[in-house]
Amino acid sequence: xxxVTQTPKFRILKIGQSMTLxxxxxxxxxxxxxxxxxxxxxxxxIYYSVGAGITDKGEVPNGYNxxxxxxEDFPLRLELAxxxxxxxxxxxxxxxxxxxxxQYFGPGTRLTVL
Amino acid sequence: xxxxxxPEDQVNVAEGNPLTVKCTYxxxxxxxxxxxxxxxxxxxxxxxxxxTGDNLVKGSYGFxxxxxxxxxxxxxxxPSALVSDSALYFCAVRPRTNxxxxxxxxxxxxxxxxxxxxx
Numbered sequence: 001x002x003x004v005t006q007t008p009k010f011r012i013l014k015i016g017q018s019m020t021l022x023x024x025x026x027x028x029x030x031x032x033x034x035x036x037x038x039x040x041x042x043x044x045x046i047y048y049s050v051g052a053g054i055t056d057k058g059e060v061p062n063g064y065n066x067x068x069x070x071x072e073d074f075p076l077r078l079e080l081a082x083x084x085x086x087x088x089x090x091x092x093x094x095x096x097x098x099x100x101x102x103q104y105f106g107p108g109t110r111l112t113v114l
Numbered sequence: 115x116x117x118x119x120x121p122e123d124q125v126n127v128a129e130g131n132p133l134t135v136k137c138t139y140x141x142x143x144x145x146x147x148x149x150x151x152x153x154x155x156x157x158x159x160x161x162x163x164x165x166t167g168d169n170l171v172k173g174s175y176g177f178x179x180x181x182x183x184x185x186x187x188x189x190x191x192x193p194s195a196l197v198s199d200s201a202l203y204f205c206a207v208r209p210r211t212n213x214x215x216x217x218x219x220x221x222x223x224x225x226x227x228x229x230x231x232x233x
Contacts, residue, residue: 004157033220040123042204042223043158058220090157102148103221105157 001026004106006091012112013081021076021109023091031094032074033058033103034066036087043090049074050096081113116141118207120224127195128232135190135227137205147188148206148221149179158204164188175199195231203227 007022025032030051035043045058049068063085065077074093078085089109094101117140127133139145146165150158162173169181179190188205206221 040225042118042225043221045220048220092158102160102163104160105150107155107157 003027004091004093004104006089006106006109008109009107010110012114013078014114015081015083017081018077018079019081019111021078021089021091021111023074023076023106024072025074025091025093025104026072027093027095027104028071029093029095029104030071031096031101032068033092033094034064034074034076035090035092036060037090037108038087046076046089078111083113085111086113087111116145116207116209116222118205118222118224120203120205120227122227123225124228124230126230126232129197130194133192133195133199133229133231135203135205135229137188137190137224139186139188139205139207141207141209144183144210146208146210147179147181148208149173149177149188149190150204150206150223152202152204152226154201161190161203197231197233200229200231203229 004025033048034046037043044060046064047066049055052068052071055066068074091106092103094103119138148163149161151161152158161177162171164171164181172178177192181188204226205224208221
């Protein structure tokens, strides 16, 4: 299994541009998550999904959108990039078998907005 | 609201010495507690978790953590540190699901502790 994969690894955007961060998992996990990691701040949950067709907001959803058309894929969309969105973005997935699930993380996408 | 605190931004230890990375939490009821490690330019890797039962949890790479309910702590420990243990460590908490409800696996992370093990 490849686990959780993310593309691209790095990206530089200009203010106002749009882009989609791709995330895929091949573990047949029901739950998928998007986090952003800012220096010294830990990880903040942006959006999550409990299955295909179902998504919900996390702690910091403003400026982002998601969709979940398949179990495997969970793309994150930035519509109008702003410097405040400069961060490292991590996708994660979990099976959520009861309450004891473990989240598995992708390698991250480092995004800079100038 | 749940929260996690890692009171030390950095921990420095000599190779071969024991190490402790501290974590305290605040959550309603009994929590699930996790430790993750992040190596440079990599995603987070799961180390261990506390679900129930024995307060001492053993995990990957020789790490263990002790759950202390009265002190609301979940400190990460290792008896003998290795240089290769140098990384960023995150503690995370997740509330237990109530009957009829669900927490959807949402984790709350601490801000992270940089562990440096010197040769």
